[in-house]
Amino acid sequence: MVCFDSTSRNGFIRRMPKSFKVLTEELGATVLHGYNIVGDATTAALLPILTGKTELELPDVRKVAKTYVKLENLPFIFYKLAEDGYRTAYYEDMPWVGTFQYRFRGFKTQPSDHYLRPLLMEDSKRGTKWWLNPSQRYCVGDTPVYKLMYNLTENFFRLDGKKFCLTFVADITHDDFNYITTAAEDTVGFLRNFLRMGRGEDTMLLVFGDHEPRYAKVRATLQGRLEERLPLMAIRLPDALRRRHPHAQASLEANVDVLTTAHDIHATILDAMDLRKYWNPYRINGADLTRGLTLLEEIPKNRSCSEAGIEPHWCSCLSWENVPQNDVIYNRTAESLVDYINSLTEYMRSQCAIRTLTSIEWVMRQRVNNGVLTFMEAKDADKYEGKFGDKLRPAKENYQVKITVGPGSGVYEASMSYVVKEDKFYLDSRDISRTNAYNQEPSCISKYHPHLNMYCYCTNN
Known part of the structure; x- marks a missing residue:
């Protein structure tokens, strides 16, 4: 899973056209047109994918919470997959505003086998707040941080056994989405290497965004508001899964223009891993189906925002x-x-x-x-x-x-x-x-x- 902060589908097409072409034409990934956020900012985008639940449905782990609950008590997919024999990795840059540190208490123990935050936080040669210096912020030595994460991700997948990795790139998109173009050629290389190394056979690839740039002028327009609600979500199913379940790819493509959410991504990942036992069975009052539905089966085309768990002001329908x-x-x-x-x-x-x-x-x-x-x-x-x-x-x-x-x-x-x-x-x-x-x-x-x-x-x- 490779996530770019502040990246809508249209924004990625505009700024990363070559990467988008490689993703869709060479890798054959399916891009969801109806993928809609369920809440504001990164946390609301990642928590449903990683836990199957929203923040309000989980124990309160905010810094201001009166009761003390550890982040480790949340049902993260990292923990479930570790029990099932998976190696896990979580790479995220911009540690000073980390997804689970900015408002939350942060992890007391690393959530995955491979975890990047300690390295980025403890680079003492650059000072305790090295990120305040623009000349140091985007690189470790002479290597851009996003490229460091690409390299770590590739190295991780050379290991034996079953693997799950989330690579979250933020520093070249969070404050100014235009900076994502600096990663254009490296992203093309990273995507092409996915096939060159033969990972298309047994590895599911997701390239996605959490929301649209919220600090750009376009945010004040209707186009900007819609893009904020419609992030990038591209999925490439493993060749082995397509052979084993011939209907899976057809179902995924049938869901391109259907209303989908992060809850569905959670269900889809678990379905692809044959781990449906971890699905969240929650359903909205009055709904016929669960809130999270696997994309490997056709989702009803008349699905509403209320059935999918989307509040009215986030609904782009x-x-x-x-x-x-x-x-x-x-x-x-x-x-x-x-x-x-x-x-x-x-x-x-x-x-x-x-x-x-x-x-x-x-x-x-x-x-x-x-x-x-x-x-x-x-x-x-x-x-x-x-x-x-x-x-x-x-x-x-x-x-x-x-x-x-x-x-x-x-x-x-x-x-x-x-x-x-x-x-x-x-x-x-x-x-x-x-x-x-x-x-x-x-x-x-x-x-x-x-x-x-x-x-x-x-x-x-």
């Missing part, structure tokens, strides 16, 4: 609402579609009549749920309580419309985007469907211009 007829946008969407249809036949105007609007059957607007539009940030230090503000209007709105045009009777459904700042609609012929037969309407042009058949009404008709 979209819905459609009817636009009332008295809304100015109602007629504008229909008129924009008619204008676009006429623009497609413009160069054949001597043969194709101008289409005119006859009726509007419906207009719908795509909406992000209200929680996302009004959520600003976590209000309290523990990131439990949300701070909400004025509703944010998206920079771009999506609409669908169904109309009838004349002459004749052409019925069309179309999707279009409206850019608020430009006060302009954008359409693409690929997003237009004609829902009734055109019969002989385009007979005058169909022989040489068949791509216009669904739009043209011949004047000689």
